[in-house]
Amino acid sequence: MTPLREVIINKKTDINPIWIMRQAGRYLPEFREIRKQNPDFIKLCLNENLSSEITLQPLKRFDLDAAIIFSDILMLPYGLNQNVKFKKNFGPLLGDLSLENISKINEDDFTNKVHPVYKAINLVSKNKITNNKSTIGFVGAPWTLLVYMINQKSPKLRLKEDFFNDSILINKILIILEKFLKIHIKNQVDNGAEIIQIFDSWAGLLEEKDLSKYVYLPTFNLVEYVKSLNIPVICFPRGIKNYKTYCETVKPNAICIDYEVDPIKISKEIQIPIQGGMDPKTLLTDKDNIKKEAEKYLDIFKDHPYIFNLGHGVLPETDPNMMDYLVKTVKNY
């Protein structure tokens, strides 16, 4: 069994597997080289030879325990025929949302449109570099996808004031998202994904009273579905205040914590395997500090099933040598 599955399924505490969110990406010169020649990000995600190569780039450099497929959570709205573009120095830009168009899409249309993503997973999981490593598939959580689809750009810039006005639209989109997220997950699993991570990057935008409707219930339905496929599921509800309630309600197999979570408190509150936590900005400091911070997490979770990761994606300005140092520090612990 792969180290990640040993931790998640068998609750092993004497190993410290590591992978890093956004491990394939802009901090690696070999990625930037490919990216320079492929200005259209969606096209790049749909080129299975390049996207599988990018997925494997960090594994060639560092002794990581998982490959996360190079794709994006916004491939889902793209597969539903909403226009999706990535504008340089701006981020994602989505087209108008037409319920009529989206309602016309069937399972085959969707699968055909994003098919190269599944081919890439297949290539990665069959590559010998991933022997004894996990291939991680992922989706955006329904709430986070709803945010991008209605807001049409990153809510980091702002969430539209009238975001919640059209409750019929919101409810219909949530139903459609549940259906196609399940299809997207199943296709990834059928092609070799052996763990699924659900990214709810904007869960922290909601008030406590709205979490049930937009986060807990729709994510719980997906978690149940992944479990029914006999695949472990890790959830990352970034920015929420109460991870304990989240775990008790959504019931993932493992929980990924963001860098604002107090690791000591959560190690006492939560029994399920934990992943992540260290602030990505730590990698912009020096080796002594990286070692100190990494060992802080490893010490706290010494007797807890724990997968080392950061508390959000690795920053583009990170020096790959510091990543190398981090991986070695965790492996030598």
Ligand code: 1CP
């Ligand atoms: O070169 C570039 O400009 C593209 C940058 C980039 C990359 C490398 C984007 C655009 N997406 C990705 C890949 C990606 N996205 C992966 C690949 C696998 C890996 O981790 O190595 C994954 C898992 C994602 C998931 C993703 N996309 C999330 C969830 C995780 C998170 O960071 O919170 C989100 C919110 C997105 C949307 C998105 N795609 C890209 C950007 C810059 C963003 C964020 C925009 C925003 O801030 O709102």
